[in-house]
Amino acid sequence: MSVTGSISAISLGATLYMPCLRDDLFSALIGVRRIPGLRSAVLCLEDSVLERDLQLALTHLAALLRTMAAREPSPADPLIFIRPRSAAMLDHILCMPGVEHIDGFVIPKAHADTMPAYLALPLHDRHRLMPTLETREACDPQSMRRFRDQLLAVQDRILALRIGGNDLLQAMGLRRASHRTAYEGPLGNIIANLVAGFAPWGFALSAPVMERFADAALLREEVALDIEHGLLTKTAIHPAQIGVIQAALAVPADQAEEARMMLAEDSPAVFAREGVMCEPATHRGWAGRLLERAEMFGIADPLPLRA
Template sequence: MNTHALALGATLYMPCTRTDLAERLFGPARIHDLRSVVLCLEDAVLERDLPEALMNLGGLLRFADAREGGPSDPMVFVRPRDATMMARILRMPGAGRLAGYVLPKANAETLPCYLGLHVPEGQMLMPTLETREACDPYDMRRLRDQLLAVQDRILVLRIGGNDLMQSMGLRRPPGRTSYDGPLGAVIAMLVATFSPWGFQLSAPVMERFGDAALLRRELVRDIDHGLLTKTAIHPDQIPIIQGALSVPAHEVEEARAILDPNGPAVFAQDGVMCEPATHRVWAERLLARADVFGVVDGLSIHRRA
């Protein structure tokens, strides 16, 4: 599994209209335990506010370029409005310090415009699946074929849950996870379309940020679908998301037994059949997740050495 994708953790979206970006990302008021952030110039910014938003982004990039980076600095991505705006950002002083770009409204028709831009080596792309085409398996297979040609540049595919619901004329009801309505079937289809070909996907945002219990319920379903990063829209969601991604100690023990080169072809552990030939990838991903988010024994979380 791409460990850089795992390292995203809870990816916080912040509009570029904010004037405190440097303070919240790198200064004394920095957001605790923030691993990755997307600075948005698209849906979160009104057309009339674009000049101010681009000015704020330019100031942040100059600030980041002038400082010494630290090990706890978050990965910073930018979500432009379109390929033309992305080309403008690529020319900004300090843009080389970005971790990459989120590509909005990605589908087989829009992707070539982004792929035609010269993105510096090392900067990654995160296409967002949020148009009505994301509900069509045929269109997603077309997109997958395009992405396979540049797979080394794709960090994760982000699932835009609210936009997909909007395309259906729906909104998530109170108390319901993303999986409790038609969006659940779309998420399952996207996982089946992209994951077997080696792409990682990011779980959609929980916009009801005041309902921590609902977020925890949804995270269980995210993990069941192999979605091991998630969009956040409020700092309070970050510890909940990243805490949920820690791994139970008994699962770590099971994974290690599956990966034991001297183990049997099939064995039972705690009433569960374990078969290394079919469970190896699961075990490798689980241990990679434990390396990033720690192991929980029911009372505490500790990092693996």
């Protein structure tokens, strides 16, 4: 399974989920009414579309793909992914004219028993996959270990693993408190376990959505915790969240300087900076990713946490 082109998960930024029921997909993504700041989007045919509306949603998607095929792509275009309902639906989508212009697919309800059906499909060389960890299997380390071993065989195809926070809570019969971050309830432990189970093997993970899209201060606090957990891209459900998330991904100037010092060719094996030990041998990976983030989202002063 070969993959052409190179996309970094960090470049996704705030990934906006958009139901395919929208009849303005091209305009909102690429056209004159493009959503400001949009870096990546997922066109959803799954939970956000009722069964009775599915044919209309597929018609809108087919129209978007035809329009994309008829134009020259631009470097300013956002990354576009499709979230099908099933492997059978993805097989149908792969036959649509223009699908080769899509960057990839988000795989719903992904685990070791469901993924082989998707991997068996005739994906285009450029298509990258983002499996979503959102079923009860994500709470079982043994199940996730089996899934990780399966994905290692196709790792160049996997752009990121998306953590489906609301579905994971639904599996436990819970709903997140609207005034707290995801890390202040049971979801926090699950996120930490998924990071520990996948990140050391080279997989990027995406942070779950925050439902309370009108609370910018809480969203900034949650993104700071996402970053601390190594989650450098996040799902968004409202355009207002995009700017907040991507501003929060900007790198504090002092951290950027520290990262440059660690990556310098003449850096000592261990040095102190403002009372903190810096050891390039152990911090080099962090430094490289931080500077990649700075290149994408710029340099900013540290954002204050909620009081």
